[in-house]
Amino acid sequence: MLGSPEFPLLSKEGDIIIGGAFSIHTQIAKPLLSFTDPPKRLICSRLHFREFRFVQTMIFAIEQINNSTSLLPNISIGYKIFDSCSSTVSATRAAMALMNGQEKTLGKNCSSKSSVHAIIGTSDSSSTIAMLQTSGIFQIPMVTISHFATCACLSNRREYSSFFRTIPSDYHQSRALAKLVKHFGWTWVGTIRSDNDYGNNGMATFIKAAGQEGVCIEYSEAILRTYPQSQAARVVRVIRNGSARVLVAFLSQIEMDILLEEAMKQNLTGVQWVGSESWITAGHLATKRHSDILIGSLGFTIRKSKIPGLREEFWETTFGCSFQSRLDGQSQGRQCSGSERLDDVDNTFTDVSELRISNNVYKAVYAVAHAMHNMLKCRHHGEKLNQSCIWRDKFEPVQVLKNLQRVNFTLHSGERVNFDDYGDPAAIYDLMNWQRSPTGETVFVTVGSYNALLPNGKQFTMNGINITWAAESVCSESCIPGFRQAVIKGKPVCCFSCIACAAGEISNTSDSAECSRCSLEYWSNEDRSLCVPKVVEFLSFEETMGTLLTALSLFGASLTLVVSVVFFQFRDTPLIKASNSELSFLLLFSLTLCFLCSLTFIGRPSDWSCMLRHTAFGITFVLCISCVLGKTIVVLMAFRATLPGSNVMKWFGPAQRRLSVLAFTLIQVVICILWLTVNPPFPFKNMEHYKEKIILECALGSPIWFWAVLGYIGLLAMLCFILAFLARKLPDNFNEAKLITFSMLIYCAVWITFIPAYVSSPGKFTVAVEIFAILASSYGLLFCIFVPKCFIIVLKPELNTKKHLMGKTHSRSP
Numbered sequence: 001m002l003g004s005p006e007f008p009l010l011s012k013e014g015d016i017i018i019g020g021a022f023s024i025h026t027q028i029a030k031p032l033l034s035f036t037d038p039p040k041r042l043i044c045s046r047l048h049f050r051e052f053r054f055v056q057t058m059i060f061a062i063e064q065i066n067n068s069t070s071l072l073p074n075i076s077i078g079y080k081i082f083d084s085c086s087s088t089v090s091a092t093r094a095a096m097a098l099m100n101g102q103e104k105t106l107g108k109n110c111s112s113k114s115s116v117h118a119i120i121g122t123s124d125s126s127s128t129i130a131m132l133q134t135s136g137i138f139q140i141p142m143v144t145i146s147h148f149a150t151c152a153c154l155s156n157r158r159e160y161s162s163f164f165r166t167i168p169s170d171y172h173q174s175r176a177l178a179k180l181v182k183h184f185g186w187t188w189v190g191t192i193r194s195d196n197d198y199g200n201n202g203m204a205t206f207i208k209a210a211g212q213e214g215v216c217i218e219y220s221e222a223i224l225r226t227y228p229q230s231q232a233a234r235v236v237r238v239i240r241n242g243s244a245r246v247l248v249a250f251l252s253q254i255e256m257d258i259l260l261e262e263a264m265k266q267n268l269t270g271v272q273w274v275g276s277e278s279w280i281t282a283g284h285l286a287t288k289r290h291s292d293i294l295i296g297s298l299g300f301t302i303r304k305s306k307i308p309g310l311r312e313e314f315w316e317t318t319f320g321c322s323f324q325s326r327l328d329g330q331s332q333g334r335q336c337s338g339s340e341r342l343d344d345v346d347n348t349f350t351d352v353s354e355l356r357i358s359n360n361v362y363k364a365v366y367a368v369a370h371a372m373h374n375m376l377k378c379r380h381h382g383e384k385l386n387q388s389c390i391w392r393d394k395f396e397p398v399q400v401l402k403n404l405q406r407v408n409f410t411l412h413s414g415e416r417v418n419f420d421d422y423g424d425p426a427a428i429y430d431l432m433n434w435q436r437s438p439t440g441e442t443v444f445v446t447v448g449s450y451n452a453l454l455p456n457g458k459q460f461t462m463n464g465i466n467i468t469w470a471a472e473s474v475c476s477e478s479c480i481p482g483f484r485q486a487v488i489k490g491k492p493v494c495c496f497s498c499i500a501c502a503a504g505e506i507s508n509t510s511d512s513a514e515c516s517r518c519s520l521e522y523w524s525n526e527d528r529s530l531c532v533p534k535v536v537e538f539l540s541f542e543e544t545m546g547t548l549l550t551a552l553s554l555f556g557a558s559l560t561l562v563v564s565v566v567f568f569q570f571r572d573t574p575l576i577k578a579s580n581s582e583l584s585f586l587l588l589f590s591l592t593l594c595f596l597c598s599l600t601f602i603g604r605p606s607d608w609s610c611m612l613r614h615t616a617f618g619i620t621f622v623l624c625i626s627c628v629l630g631k632t633i634v635v636l637m638a639f640r641a642t643l644p645g646s647n648v649m650k651w652f653g654p655a656q657r658r659l660s661v662l663a664f665t666l667i668q669v670v671i672c673i674l675w676l677t678v679n680p681p682f683p684f685k686n687m688e689h690y691k692e693k694i695i696l697e698c699a700l701g702s703p704i705w706f707w708a709v710l711g712y713i714g715l716l717a718m719l720c721f722i723l724a725f726l727a728r729k730l731p732d733n734f735n736e737a738k739l740i741t742f743s744m745l746i747y748c749a750v751w752i753t754f755i756p757a758y759v760s761s762p763g764k765f766t767v768a769v770e771i772f773a774i775l776a777s778s779y780g781l782l783f784c785i786f787v788p789k790c791f792i793i794v795l796k797p798e799l800n801t802k803k804h805l806m807g808k809t810h811s812r813s814p
Contacts, residue, residue, distance in 0.1 A: 010055065014066075014078025015391065016372055018365065019098040020058050021121030021131065022051045023086040026254065044085035050357070051123060054147065055081055057358040058120055060310055061365035071366075072373050075389050080115075084122045086254065091127035095119075095134040099142060117400055118143040118368045120361060124252060125151030125198040132160050141397040143404060145367060147360035150277065151197045152205055155422040162401055164423040166360040166367065167302060168452070170202040172427035173277055176300050176450040177248060178209035179460045180431065181274060186246040187215050187494045188475040189274075190239060192259065193250040195222035202250045202276060216475060216494030218244040225254045232262040239268060245473035246272045253279050260285070263293055272469055275299035280432050281356060286442040295436055296468040300429035300450055305359040308412050363417050370417075371403040427452035435468045478510045482528035485513055501528040504691055521685075523692045536685075538696040539602050539764040539771075546602050549771050556595035556778055563786045564588045570793050580634050583657060587627035588786070593620040594778040598771045610681040610698035615672040617774060618709035622668035624781065625716040626661040632723045632740050633660075668712055675705035686763070695763040714751060720744050743784030750776045 009024065025044035062077045082094035098116050119142055122128050128149035135142040145164045146154075152171035154160050181189060191207065193199030199222065207217055219242055221235045236259070239247060251259065256279040273294055279285060280299030355362075378389040408418040419425060431448035448462040479485050479498035484507050486499045501507055501515035506524045518524055518531035525532050540546050567584060570576055576584070597620050600613035634657065684699035700706045721744035754773040761769045792799045 009083050010059070010079065010081040012062075012078040014076040016072070016075060016368075017078045017080060017116045018058075018062065018368055019116035019119040019121075020055065020079060020081035021084045021091060021094045021098070021119060021127070022054050022081065023123050023127070024051045024055060024083040026086045044083050044090070053358055054123070054361045057307070057310065057361045058365055060307075061362045064309065065365070065369045071369055071378075072376070072389060073378060075372070075376065075378075075391065077369065084127050086124070086127075088126050088130040091122055091130045092134050095131035095142070099135060099140045116142075117372070117397075118145060118404075120145055120147065120364045120368075122146065123148040123357075124196070125149045125154065125201070126196045128154065128163075129160075129197055132163055135162075141401070143368075143397055143400045145364040145404075147364050148278075148357050149198075151201045153197060153201050155424055157422060160423075162397065164364075164367070164404060164419055166363040166417070166425055167277075167357070168427035168429070169422075169424050170198070170276075171205055172450075172452045173300055173429065174202050174205035174250075175209045176429055176452075176460065177206055177274060177276070178213050178215065179450070180298060180300070181210060181215050181246065181248065182213040183460065183462075184469065184472075186272070186473045188218060188244045188473050189215060189246040189248055190218050190242050190244040191220045191248045191250070192235060192239070193220070193222050194252045194255045195224040195227070196252075198252060198278070199250050199255075203248075206248060206250065214494070216492035218242050218475070218492075223251075223255050223259060225258060229258075229262070232258050233266070235259070236262045236266050236268055239263075239271065240266060243475065245270065245471055246274060248274045249279070250276045251279060253282050253285075256282070256285065260290055260293065264289075268293060272471075272473065273297040273299075277301045277429075281444055286434065286444070288440070288442075291436070291442050295434055295442060297432075297434040298447075298467070298469065299432055301432050302356050302360070303428060303430050304356045305411075305413050305415055307355055307359060307362050310355070310358075310362075359415075363411065363415070366409070366411065367404060367407050367417055367419075368400075370407045370409050371400055374406070375399055375403040431462075433465075433467050433469070479507075479512065480510060481506075481508050481512070483507060483512070484515045485511060503528075506531055520687055521694065534687075535693040536696050537690075537693050537764055538604055539767045540604070541602055545764075545768055549768065549775070550599060550602060552775050553595050553598045553771075556775060556782065557592050560588055560592045560595060560782060563782070563790055564592075566790050566793060567786075573793065575789055575792055575799075580631055580657075582654060583627050583631050583634070583661075584786075586661065587624060587631070587781075590620055590624035590627055591778055591782055594624055594774060598774045601767050601771050601774075605683040605696055605698045607682060610683055611676055613698065614681055614700075614706065614709065615676065617770075618672055618713065619665065619668050621713050621774075621777075622716060623661065623665045624778075625713060625720060626664035628740055628744070628781065628785070629664070629716060629720040629723070630657045630661055632720055633657075636723060636726070664716060668709065671705065671708055671712060675702065675709070678702060679705065681706075689762040693763075697763070697767065710751070714748075717744060717747055717751070721748055739785050739788060743781050746780035746784060747777045750780065 010020075025046055027044065027046040058081070059079065062079055065071055066076055080098060082097060084091040084094050098119055100115065119131070121144070122131065123146075128144065128146050129151070132142070132144060132154075141162050143162050143164070145166065147166055149165060150167055150170040150173065152169045152174075154163055154165065155169050155171070189210070191203055193203040203220065207220070210217065219238055221238055223232050223235055249256065249259070256275075269292060271293070273296070275297055277300060280297065281301045285294060373389070375395065376389040376391065405419060405423070408416070410416050417425070427450075429450040430446045431450065432444045433447045434442055435445045437443045445465060446463070447465045447467050448460070450460050452459060475492065475495040476485075476497070479496070483498040483500050485496040487493055488495050488497060501524065504524055505515035505517050506528050507515045508529050515528070521534055522531040523534045524530070539549075541550055564585065567576055567581070567588065571581055593616075597613070597616040600609055600616055603609065679702035681698045681701045684697055686695035686697050689695055721741065724738075724741040724744055750773050754769065757769045758766060758773075
């Protein structure tokens with residue numbers, strides 16, 4: 001069967017003429033060009049069965065309308081159908097023939113009006129654009145309704161104001177494909193497109209939408225049926241050598257055929273195909289020959305529908321029979337028995353089981369009819385169903401355009417037909433999956449849908465049917481929680497390395513772009529996947545260091561009590577009397593308090609413990625040093641009293657000793673009261689020394705008052721040390737000043753070294769250093785002042801005599 005774009009393939013007269021341009025043939029036999037002879041007409045060959053079915057559907061719809069009494073009554077519709085031969089050149093010639101109404105336009109002027117009222121076609125975007133641009137050049141407006149031209153560029157009302165279509169724009173399909181790819185986690189894909197308006201515009205929209213979904217493109221190739229075979233071979237090699245296992249193919253059926261042939265030659269397998277609407281339901285591809293390559297393919301297509309009467313029409317055409325008899329009782333030919341089998345007829349165009357694009361042709365014809373119906377003001381006459389239309393010999397195309405924009409009707413199948421402001425229908429797709437049936441045949445299974453009318457996030461849905469699809473396709477393996485993605489220089493964002501989150505940061509989802517920092521009181525776990533409360537650290541009684549310091553404190557207090565018992569037991573002996581028993585017992589009492597006050601530094605800090613620990617420490621130590629200072633002064637006074645005429649002891653008797661100790665202690669009490677009143681210590685969560693834990697400590701409140709307390713203790717200690725040092729060489733077999741000097745030396749050394757250690761020690765070690773200083777200085781006083789005396793009392797009682805204590809000087813005891 002041969003055709004030509006210069007002459008109508010099929011035509012019929014009528015009041016209204018609808019033009020048609022379909023790619024009924026797919027190959028053009030180009031004539032030889034000559035400079036002397038006029039150009040010969042183009043001859044098309046290789047019948048395209050699917051396009052021929054579109055032609056039959058258009059004619060069927062026109063005849064159905066002509067037989068209708070409710071739509072365009074008393075108005076007949078004719079048609080002129082041209083073959084665009086799957087070529088923009090042929091489509092341009094068909095457009096010129098439809099515009100001018102002449103079979104040949106050479107040597108004649110084009111009229112200012114189109115010979116047809118509307119055009120149905122063509123089946124591809126490039127040919128449609130060529131037709132529309134041709135009419136624009138000659139300034140002859142042509143209302144065109146395409147059933148298969150999906151390029152988003154055709155929605156541009158400035159350039160294509162007279163264009164409508166009954167198939168959704170690729171703008172929506174491309175975005176749906178991007179969401180589909182993202183849904184299955186395919187972040188690393190390859191793309192191939194037809195190198196024309198359809199493929200280039202559709203793929204550009206997909207790549208942009210895919211980028212917004214976080215999908216990266218490894219390669220993007222293009223082929224066209226007019227390209228040499230070497231181009232298809234190169235593209236297949238790129239696909240084979242690529243690491244992406246998913247291929248998005250935005251191809252027309254012709255380019256898809258070319259690519260598949262080359263893929264079979266190179267044994268291309270293991271690729272997940274994601275197809276555009278053009279080929280995803282192409283029955284001639286769903287064969288065993290292609291099944292190894294295409295099985296599992298996914299893609300969107302418009303929803304299928306049934307056209308009432310179309311199957312019977314094809315049946316009668318195919319078998320040359322009729323389901324109806326003439327009204328006069330005479331036969332119109334052989335009656336169809338109904339037992340004929342379409343399966344026995346090897347004609348692809350007779351398959352009406354998958355009416356998707358054919359339904360678009362059907363809707364386009366009815367849209368024109370409804371627009372004309374409204375424009376001609378067809379109306380009822382009274383209560384009768386008879387209608388008539390007001391015929392006009394002349395009407396402008398702009399009138400058809402305005403009425404077509406406003407059409408809104410329902411087909412017999414229940415499908416609603418209307419157009420938006422861009423001349424596009426509602427974008428509603430079915431998601432198809434190529435699966436293998438139990439018999440081994442390839443079948444198209446609906447596994448989901450996409451509805452652009454719904455809010456974002458609800459547009460793409462799956463229906464739960466099991467899907468056949470290939471393995472995942474990613475450039476880099478997913479980063480598990482606890483890691484973040486780090487872009488590899490020079491590669492797309494989908495190619496990344498996984499870097500563990502830093503301490504204190506987490507990522508609780510896979511493929512996190514960045515790690516989030518935990519709040520101040522939380523820290524990351526070992527896996528860096530969860531923020532957990534920070535460990536609160538303080539010097540507790542349960543830990544080893546706390547237990548050891550507690551034991552040392554209690555041991556010191558117990559040892560002090562033992563010494564007190566010994567002193568009390570031997571209080572009447574010369575040695576006890578010589579060491580000023582009253583101050584000794586007060587000193588032992590204050591030492592006991594010093595040992596015990598260290599316990600207030602251990603345990604969880606609270607408001608009371610923070611205020612108690614520093615004030616108790618300050619007061620007990622001043623009481624202790626005051627007693628030592630009193631004993632030192634007593635020693636000096638005692639030896640001064642032995643001088644002739646000296647009456648110094650009456651100025652520092654027992655009452656004065658008690659008063660001096662009380663006075664020195666009261667000064668510290670006043671300092672502590674002022675401290676607690678102005679700015680007392682309080683519990684504080686220290687988060688600066690350690691990032692991974694919280695140090696629960698006692699803040700000083702005002703460091704000035706803290707150092708005032710320590711300074712006052714230090715001042716008394718230095719005074720005591722100086723006086724004891726001066727008295728160290730006084731004659732006596734038992735000179736207590738030497739013991740006090742040595743104890744004060746230890747005391748001062750401890751607290752001098754305490755200052756830098758206290759400032760530099762972090763966390764709970766600060767408290768431990770302070771406790772150690774308290775215990776060390778307390779033990780120093782206990783051992784240096786009292787142990788030598790206990791040694792004599794218990795182990796050397798023969799030395800505990802007045803004679804031995806007086807020695808050669810026979811000094812009087814204080």
